Amino acid sequence: MLLDADGFSGRFTEPGKVVVYRRCGPSFTAEREMELAFNRSRGLAELRSRMSELLQFLGPCKVFVAESASGAVYFELEKAGCSVWEVPGRPVEFLDGVLKGEEEAESAAAAETVEIPVPVEVSPGRFFVSIKEVQGKTPLVSSKQVLQEFICRAGFDALEVVCDHVPPWIEVEAQRRGYATETEPRGKNEVHVRLARKTAAR
Numbered sequence: 001m002l003l004d005a006d007g008f009s010g011r012f013t014e015p016g017k018v019v020v021y022r023r024c025g026p027s028f029t030a031e032r033e034m035e036l037a038f039n040r041s042r043g044l045a046e047l048r049s050r051m052s053e054l055l056q057f058l059g060p061c062k063v064f065v066a067e068s069a070s071g072a073v074y075f076e077l078e079k080a081g082c083s084v085w086e087v088p089g090r091p092v093e094f095l096d097g098v099l100k101g102e103e104e105a106e107s108a109a110a111a112e113t114v115e116i117p118v119p120v121e122v123s124p125g126r127f128f129v130s131i132k133e134v135q136g137k138t139p140l141v142s143s144k145q146v147l148q149e150f151i152c153r154a155g156f157d158a159l160e161v162v163c164d165h166v167p168p169w170i171e172v173e174a175q176r177r178g179y180a181t182e183t184e185p186r187g188k189n190e191v192h193v194r195l196a197r198k199t200a201a202r
Contacts, residue, residue: 001065001091002036008090009067012038012074018054020061021095028095032057044072051076058082063102065094119150125157132164132190143167151177151195161193162186170195 003017004010015037021028034057039046051073058064064077065085077084083102087094117134119127131146147161147170154177161170166183170193174181179195186192 002067003091004067009065009087009094011068012066012071018057019091020058021091023099028091038073047072048076055080063098065091065098117146119147119156119159127156127159128162129159130162132162144169148173151179154178156195157197159195161195163191163193164189166191166193 001019001021002010002012003019004014005016010016015035017033018036019033020031022031034054036050036054038050055076062082063085064082065087067088068086069077069084074084083105085098085101087098117129117131119129122128127150129146131143134146143163144167147167150156151159151170151173159179171181174195178198180198182194182196184192184194
């Protein structure tokens with residue numbers, strides 16, 4: 001992050017120093033720092049040279065905090081894949097919030113890339129879904145997310161679920177909705193769970 005002479009988050013229009021912080025237990029410690037000042041009278045070539053030095057100094061650190069960031073400097077940071085935060089104050093006051101915000105953003109981005117399976121109707125009233133691809137492998141997607149709403153609507157006659165283990169909640173939820181359940185192991189790490197209306201179950 002960029003700090004001014006008083007230890008507050010700084011502006012790119014003023015001289016300051018860039019400090020890389022590392023989370024150590026419950027607190028943050030300054031790992032390394034460098035002086036930073038842009039001589040805008042020397043034009044764009046000077047700015048790009050200083051930005052190259054800055055990005056080399058940052059290395060794997062991809063989160064940058066300043067009081068304000070705009071223009072060419074902001075553009076160069078974004079182009080380098082940095083997440084830029086504009087936060088006024090001292091680092092101790094906001095670093096926890098920045099870290100939490102980054103973690104939430106990462107989780108949201110990961111969730112968007114996960115394709116959540118949905119039950120497919122294979123014949124009138126009869127549905128099929130496989131949750132093996134997400135079960136136990138994708139913590140952002142649970143079997144409840146995939147199935148609970150569908151089962152609670154109770155708008156099907158039968159549902160076959162392929163999984164690597166039987167979700168512990170599914171039998172109770174099925175009983176509440178008037179379905180009988182039947183499980184059938186199919187080789188290593190594969191179980192078929194069938195839900196059928198009790199009136200139609202044999």
